Amino acid sequence: MNQIVLLPVILPLLGAGLCLVFGRSARAQRVISIAILALVVTVSAVLLYRADHFGPQTVNVGGWPADIGISLVADRLSALMLLVSTIVTLCVLLYSFGQGIVEFGRDAPLSVFHPTFLVLSAGVSNAFLSADLFNLFVGFEILLVSSYVLITLGGTGARVRSGTIYIVVSMISSVVFLVAIACVYAATGTVNFAALSGRIADLPPEVSTLLQLLLLTTFCIKAAVFPLSAWLPDSYPTAPAPVTAVFAGLLTKVGIYAIIRTQTLLFPDSDLRTLLLWAAVFTMVVGILGAVAQSDIKRILSFTLVSHIGYMLFGVALGSTAGLSGAIFYIAHHITVQTTLFLVAGLIEYRSSTTNLDKLGGLARAAPVLSVMFFVPAMNLAGIPPFSGFLGKLALVQAGVDDHRWLSYVAVAAAVVTSLLTLYAIAKVWNRAFWQPAEPEHEAGDDLGSDSHGGSMHGRSGVSTKTERTSTWKVADESDEQRLPLGMVLPTVLLVGCSVALTVVAGPMLAFTTRAADELMQRSPYIVAVLGGGA
């Protein structure tokens, strides 16, 4: 029965192969990718149930013993991450069908999209499930390489430009990761997390601090933690809406997941917590200040993404069960909400053919459904009381106050200020895009010309998020532009529903994350499951 741990990695890879075989039929690709991802969601739910009731589920691939072979483990944390990420992936895939049909016609020539998307999903699953550093590296590489393809999809000027930065930064972080793995192996003779947790404690403190720093540098680049986050707001906004959405939801969270895993398992009492707390404070504050300064919805969302990574890091850096529990809850909340917001930004872009606040206006009257779809997750992100964003932030703030160090009070203050500034940034979007009266004209053609003032994001080829759309189809169906395509709206509504549902089940959910955090803090269930049992 433990073999089902393999499925979230194998199934998408299999599906990607099948999609390539049926590369000429967009319909077949669609059926395959939906079926595969739906199956993976089911498997993840089963895994979550089993991990919660029967302890960590492990499988040793090929029957090799865990400390030399590859093993996959689903404990509570992994299983939860897996379930949330696959649900989000499925919704984004459905959304991309809606968009694909609208933009490219029914038989889209983009035959690489589905296989790449499935490979991305396999990479994310592999990273969440892997029980050793090197397999984690492989998972990272699988998802990174497919993200390179997705971010430069179509090869337009803007995407090549932003993709270059993203790819170079990611390559460097991968090399640092490799160096870290080499050093870990040299120092301990294993890369298995469970085996490492015992051996790292025996190392001289300088060596283990060095290893920790190398690993943290890698993961902080992936997770876009403050000093290493500059690449993100430049890379994400130019990609197509579904791609940005899935990146925002998943890729940075994989980095955070890796930080949680290594911090709790390998370096349970580290000296670097203070450093991490400072990083969390600066990530929150600097990120949100960036968001306040922007005037393009996608860029605002990218900066809030960076900023809210700080909350999760804050929870991890506290190193207490309460802090970890809050961080895990916040990750689950943030994956759904941030993805939803990027999808809604895609809808706004579809509806008004721009996401620049200087050109948007009057959407509340013109598209009331869209306004609601934006409003709910936006308030959720800002942490307005009934929503899960508030509960997650509250859990983190409580954990911070309980920590009784002056630095955690600073972090709590930063969290509150960030929350308020998020509300400000979101309210700015709301006021200008939805409430302010519409400009007399915001036609598709005029954004290249009307650019004499430097504040505009658009106008410079390579800067605009809009220019990548050719105007041919846009002009062709100007008449039914008023109606948003159902194929794009329904998945978005589904995700909004998910984020609201997270509020409804917040009680059991917090209980679950507390159990997950407890399991992480104890460490022994994981270690025993990997080294003791297994297939």
Next chain:
Amino acid sequence: MTPNLPLVILVGVMVAAGVTLVLERSLTRILIGFVLIGNGVSVLFLVVSGPAGTAPIVGLSDKPMSDPLPQAMVLTAIVITLGVTAFGLALAYRAWQLTGHDDVQDDVEDDLIRRRAEQDETSASFDAADAALPDEEGSDAPAQHPEIHEVPDATVPEALSTGSRGEADDSGGEDS
């Protein structure tokens, strides 16, 4: 474990040369640098695997075996480096197709701030004398023109913007 000193020095040289190249602006040079660093790290894995021994098959010889695990890892890493390099080369080629060079562009914020500064739109701290200076040392990209009205094409060299390549900047690829 006793590390092999010549190998360690080799790693140092390769990674240092690679880092120097990665700091260049041209994507092709960055890729060559990345390949150098990648190979340097692969050699690092050889250092990690300890002293050389016999082939790691049990019962083949009485002498100590070499550690096969780092070699398996380094094989995987080499394959990944190869794939990423191939993708990077394709990207550099595409960038060259679109813009006539493969320089890594300044990020959007830098661009925005510079354009505002050139228009003297922002702050009192802006020093007009700086605006006349070239953008950045070592850049192969054409310098930004002070007159802002032509900014949409400023990154495209004059010779190319008249040809079809300049046009492809916006819409190319979507229809291919």
